[in-house]
Amino acid sequence: MSITLRIAGLLKAKTRATSLKDRQHQSNNPAFFILSMIVLLFNLSLFDTVIEWISLLVLCSVVIRCAIFFAYQKHIPTTRTLNLLALLSIVGLIYSAWPLGLLIAMINLLVLACALKLMQVRTQRDVYQLVVSLLFLIGCGFIFNQSIIYTLFYALLTLAVILSLGFFHAPQLATKEQLKRALILSIQALPIGILLFLLLPQLPPLWQTPKAKSTETGLAESITPGDIARLSQSSDLAFRATFESQAPLARERYWRAIVMEDFDGRTWRVHPERKLQRRNAQRRQQEFQPVLYGPSLDYDIIAEPTQQKWLYALDLAIPLDAKSQADIWQSDDFLLISQQTLHSKYQYSVRSYSQAISYQKSNEFEQQLNLQVPTIGNPLTRQWLKQLRQQYPIDADLIEALLDYFRQQQFIYTLRPSTMFIDPIDTFLFDERAGFCSHYASALAYSLRLAGIPARVVAGYQGGELITKSNQKQYLSVYQYDAHAWVEAWNQQSGWQRIDPTSVVAPDRLSLGLREAMLQEGSFLADSPFSLAKFTNIAVFNHLRLFLADLDYDWSRLVIGFNQQKQQEFFKSILGSLTPQRLALLGLAILLLISLLLSLFFIPHWLNQRKNPIQTCYKSAVKLMQAYVGIRPTWQGSESFRYSVEQQLPTKISNIFNAITEQYTVALYTNRATVDGNKMANHQAVKRMKSLIKELKKQLKDQ
Amino acid sequence: MFAQQYIRKWLDKRIPPANEFQLNHRSIFIFPAKFGGLFLALCALLFLLGTNYQNNLMLLLCYFLLALFLVNLLASYTNFAQLAVKLGRIPEVYMGDEVHLPLWINADKMQGNALHGIINISLMGQKVSHWFECDSLTNPVMLNYPSQSRGWHKLPRITFSSYYPLGLYKCWTHLAFSREILVYPKPIPCAVNVQEVDSQQDDTKQRETTLNTEHNHDDFSHLKVYQVGDPLRHVAWKQLAKGRGMYSKQFSGIEQVDVWLIMPKHASSQIEYNLSTLCYQILELSRSGSTFGLDLGYTKLTPNSGESHRVACLHALALYPQSNATGEREG
Numbered sequence A: 001m002s003i004t005l006r007i008a009g010l011l012k013a014k015t016r017a018t019s020l021k022d023r024q025h026q027s028n029n030p031a032f033f034i035l036s037m038i039v040l041l042f043n044l045s046l047f048d049t050v051i052e053w054i055s056l057l058v059l060c061s062v063v064i065r066c067a068i069f070f071a072y073q074k075h076i077p078t079t080r081t082l083n084l085l086a087l088l089s090i091v092g093l094i095y096s097a098w099p100l101g102l103l104i105a106m107i108n109l110l111v112l113a114c115a116l117k118l119m120q121v122r123t124q125r126d127v128y129q130l131v132v133s134l135l136f137l138i139g140c141g142f143i144f145n146q147s148i149i150y151t152l153f154y155a156l157l158t159l160a161v162i163l164s165l166g167f168f169h170a171p172q173l174a175t176k177e178q179l180k181r182a183l184i185l186s187i188q189a190l191p192i193g194i195l196l197f198l199l200l201p202q203l204p205p206l207w208q209t210p211k212a213k214s215t216e217t218g219l220a221e222s223i224t225p226g227d228i229a230r231l232s233q234s235s236d237l238a239f240r241a242t243f244e245s246q247a248p249l250a251r252e253r254y255w256r257a258i259v260m261e262d263f264d265g266r267t268w269r270v271h272p273e274r275k276l277q278r279r280n281a282q283r284r285q286q287e288f289q290p291v292l293y294g295p296s297l298d299y300d301i302i303a304e305p306t307q308q309k310w311l312y313a314l315d316l317a318i319p320l321d322a323k324s325q326a327d328i329w330q331s332d333d334f335l336l337i338s339q340q341t342l343h344s345k346y347q348y349s350v351r352s353y354s355q356a357i358s359y360q361k362s363n364e365f366e367q368q369l370n371l372q373v374p375t376i377g378n379p380l381t382r383q384w385l386k387q388l389r390q391q392y393p394i395d396a397d398l399i400e401a402l403l404d405y406f407r408q409q410q411f412i413y414t415l416r417p418s419t420m421f422i423d424p425i426d427t428f429l430f431d432e433r434a435g436f437c438s439h440y441a442s443a444l445a446y447s448l449r450l451a452g453i454p455a456r457v458v459a460g461y462q463g464g465e466l467i468t469k470s471n472q473k474q475y476l477s478v479y480q481y482d483a484h485a486w487v488e489a490w491n492q493q494s495g496w497q498r499i500d501p502t503s504v505v506a507p508d509r510l511s512l513g514l515r516e517a518m519l520q521e522g523s524f525l526a527d528s529p530f531s532l533a534k535f536t537n538i539a540v541f542n543h544l545r546l547f548l549a550d551l552d553y554d555w556s557r558l559v560i561g562f563n564q565q566k567q568q569e570f571f572k573s574i575l576g577s578l579t580p581q582r583l584a585l586l587g588l589a590i591l592l593l594i595s596l597l598l599s600l601f602f603i604p605h606w607l608n609q610r611k612n613p614i615q616t617c618y619k620s621a622v623k624l625m626q627a628y629v630g631i632r633p634t635w636q637g638s639e640s641f642r643y644s645v646e647q648q649l650p651t652k653i654s655n656i657f658n659a660i661t662e663q664y665t666v667a668l669y670t671n672r673a674t675v676d677g678n679k680m681a682n683h684q685a686v687k688r689m690k691s692l693i694k695e696l697k698k699q700l701k702d703q
Numbered sequence B: 001m002f003a004q005q006y007i008r009k010w011l012d013k014r015i016p017p018a019n020e021f022q023l024n025h026r027s028i029f030i031f032p033a034k035f036g037g038l039f040l041a042l043c044a045l046l047f048l049l050g051t052n053y054q055n056n057l058m059l060l061l062c063y064f065l066l067a068l069f070l071v072n073l074l075a076s077y078t079n080f081a082q083l084a085v086k087l088g089r090i091p092e093v094y095m096g097d098e099v100h101l102p103l104w105i106n107a108d109k110m111q112g113n114a115l116h117g118i119i120n121i122s123l124m125g126q127k128v129s130h131w132f133e134c135d136s137l138t139n140p141v142m143l144n145y146p147s148q149s150r151g152w153h154k155l156p157r158i159t160f161s162s163y164y165p166l167g168l169y170k171c172w173t174h175l176a177f178s179r180e181i182l183v184y185p186k187p188i189p190c191a192v193n194v195q196e197v198d199s200q201q202d203d204t205k206q207r208e209t210t211l212n213t214e215h216n217h218d219d220f221s222h223l224k225v226y227q228v229g230d231p232l233r234h235v236a237w238k239q240l241a242k243g244r245g246m247y248s249k250q251f252s253g254i255e256q257v258d259v260w261l262i263m264p265k266h267a268s269s270q271i272e273y274n275l276s277t278l279c280y281q282i283l284e285l286s287r288s289g290s291t292f293g294l295d296l297g298y299t300k301l302t303p304n305s306g307e308s309h310r311v312a313c314l315h316a317l318a319l320y321p322q323s324n325a326t327g328e329r330e331g
Helices: A002-014 A030-045 A052-069 A079-100 A102-120 A124-144 A148-169 A175-199 A227-231 A272-284 A322-327 A364-369 A379-391 A395-408 A424-432 A437-450 A501-505 A507-511 A539-560 A564-575 A580-609 A613-629 A638-648 A651-669 A675-702 B002-014 B034-052 B056-080 B237-241 B268-288 B307-319
Strands: A237-243 A254-260 A296-303 A316-319 A328-330 A336-338 A346-353 A455-462 A465-469 A472-479 A483-491 A495-499 B020-022 B029-032 B084-087 B098-105 B118-123 B130-133 B141-146 B151-154 B158-162 B169-175 B180-184 B193-197 B205-208 B220-225 B247-251 B258-262 B292-295 B300-304
Touching: A030 A052, A030 A102, A030 A124, A030 A148, A052 A079, A052 A102, A079 A102, A102 A124, A124 A148, A124 B034, A124 B056, A148 A175, A148 A539, A148 B056, A175 A580, A175 B056, A237 A539, A254 A483, A272 A364, A296 A539, A316 A322, A316 A328, A322 A328, A322 A346, A322 A564, A336 A346, A346 A539, A379 A395, A379 A424, A379 A437, A395 A437, A395 A483, A395 A501, A424 A437, A437 A455, A437 A483, A437 A501, A465 A539, A472 A539, A483 A501, A501 A507, A539 B056, A564 A580, A580 B056, A613 A638, A613 A651, A613 A675, A638 A651, A651 A675, B029 B034, B029 B056, B034 B056, B056 B158, B056 B169, B118 B141, B130 B141, B151 B307, B180 B307, B193 B268, B258 B268, B258 B300, B268 B292, B268 B307, B292 B307, B300 B307
Parallel strands: B258 B292
Antiparallel strands: A237 A296, A237 A472, A254 A455, A296 A346, A316 A346, A328 A336, A455 A483, A465 A472, A483 A495, B020 B084, B029 B169, B084 B098, B098 B141, B118 B130, B118 B158, B151 B180, B158 B169, B193 B258, B220 B247, B292 B300
């Protein structure tokens, strides 16, 4: 009995395989630390979207996980506690995320689920669920952020997820090796992924997707003079335009976005009647057909996400290709309106007719809209306009007189206008005489309406930074600080005419841009002292800024803007024409390429797997000996086998076998250390062993 | 039942029993794990969302994950194909104890260990009970399972499985080792009950003894080369310490009487119990280095001592009532 006990005891000490419970789920597995960091970093990348208290919860769970990982804390919160927390959180989520729309609610729910899961990861299943929801969240992150930086960031997060899975399945493998393996896997997968991306058809949306109700950016649907000054503090990109031919001159680049026809004495708005009319027209599918006239200009636009539907175009424009035509609604105030809210970058191509606006017809309804003025307020302006109208009965003369007033009364163009509360237009015209483009546009349009001339304010962008390169098309970057407002007035003879009072006050603004115009005041981007756009006078920074802009442009155009049409063009460039046979061939070729890549990845293993020649030699020698000595038990080491050969066979033979064994042991245990010397030494050892085996056979025959 | 038999037959053809294995395409089975299915569902979801939002980056992520899934097939196969298993010497098994199978993993690999990750081992068709990690491996890895009954037993097929590197695929194999194990009866403690047989006299004289193992220690006679099974207390430690090798002290005892352990006859209902008590007595006697014989009726083992005698006796017990007591079988 005691013997068996002793044996059992010995074995127990030797047994390495431990019970299943504590294997991968040891809380000090680096996988958990990496996963919690991923959750945290992802949360940071969507800080605006994730509700504050959920972010707080994420922080909590990360702290708990890290405390467990670094062994400050031993116990995971109990399941009951977590279930209670989960229940509370769901109630809280329903309360706080309901008004934010389905998409945001879903993202918040997922982040919340990840945070809770992270706290209580116990089983393998928990880890897998966490990993899958994290990967899905990373995918969702691309809805909100699509720039190169964010793409790199999310790519790193994905790599980290792969790394954590690696750690989870091999906790003892060194970090360096883990990283290497994760990288190798990713690098192998990347080309195949890209091939799939290029080959698999780009489908149109399958159904309407839930909208994100996040804060709108860019132009607003109403202008209270002074508002655009807020935009002028932002150096964010608004959109980029790529021109097929020569881009228009800087002072001609008026990008129309929103037309505002409703004025209440302070604020210009999109007219509710206009909205109603547009909705009706959309319901009836009666799209506005503009009269096309004069020279035209083709260009592509990649608009940054605004969470709105307004698109930008020069003067009067029509959507060019089929996809743009389907996606864009042409409205009768000559605007382009997207059917979908711009959640992410949106690319469309248009054709502009720079002279066509004046040829469009107008109706009574439109003119009435553009003559409405509030019945009270701004008495001085009313008085003044009454006088002017008597003085200049002809419309053109009146307009000229108004512009002359701006010109002669030393109006100042400033980004820091003082706020005007009561009778803002009176204050602006007769007291302050300093303002931003919206002040001028507002005052002029109001004045024109008072004089009986239909007029409206147009909000959009003016100018942009043109980048010309020898080997590619010109493109124009328009930033938020290029936001502008101007006036359109109706004339019986010449139709709608653009009048920009800013051109009178600050001609530099139009020809050179806001930066130059504000040089004296020093107020350009005053709130963001480190914006690269401020440092254009320093060559290095300017180069850097332009380089980044270039990179971003290519990224938006080539990757984000890749669509069905571009895919077909890409196929065409490879195949020549798109016949079904050729397409099938292309598909076959790409499949072949993928399998070729896969077999390429397989080669190292295949090379490794080829039997080791030293091993083979030794085994054949052992086989020869076994015929005389008896079968070598598997647990017998080479040394003790050599000993038994020595005892049972004559020295002549056993000496040769000794030499073979020695070669084998040396190769097995010594050469392993020196990798460089390995190949040469092994090669020689194989040679020697082969000759020894020949001799051995000869000796055995002679016996 | 029929299906199981069919599978077993098929496996015997596909992975025939052997003493050592280097896994290859014949012996490895690979299939997406549950997590792999979940992963593919994720890809599908990302594709739908990416298409609906016309979001190329999301689609790229989707295709990248899909490609990762593909590449993983190779990665998990190539990793698992590095596995080489050899069965070591199996320690003695007494009925009711566990069988300890020492598995040598990649023992003669020349290159550094290219095998990574956690590998689960279990008997085929049973729940995973053991696992080891290749990166912190100490050979041999022990697989334990309860012994069934006395006598020769084929080793069951052993399943090795791995989810490395990402858990997307399960690689597994069922290995059969061509070795049989002999399960000895369970030793049940009892008083040592030997019978002296005087070679001159025919009648047997029963003697109840609590065997005094010290009785033949009185007079030291000579040294003999140590053999496995000699009691450790007889080892001449002083000689060993002087570096002269390991010797056993021999004592000239009192009269050398043949001592026999005898299987009681006419007690067929208690065969197993009797075998167990005999087993205990054999172990005790061997431990004290006594000389004894074993009489099982059909089989008689003449009095002797030492390790090989002990093993022979245990074999006889294990195979009772058969009489062939050969050494450990090798396929």
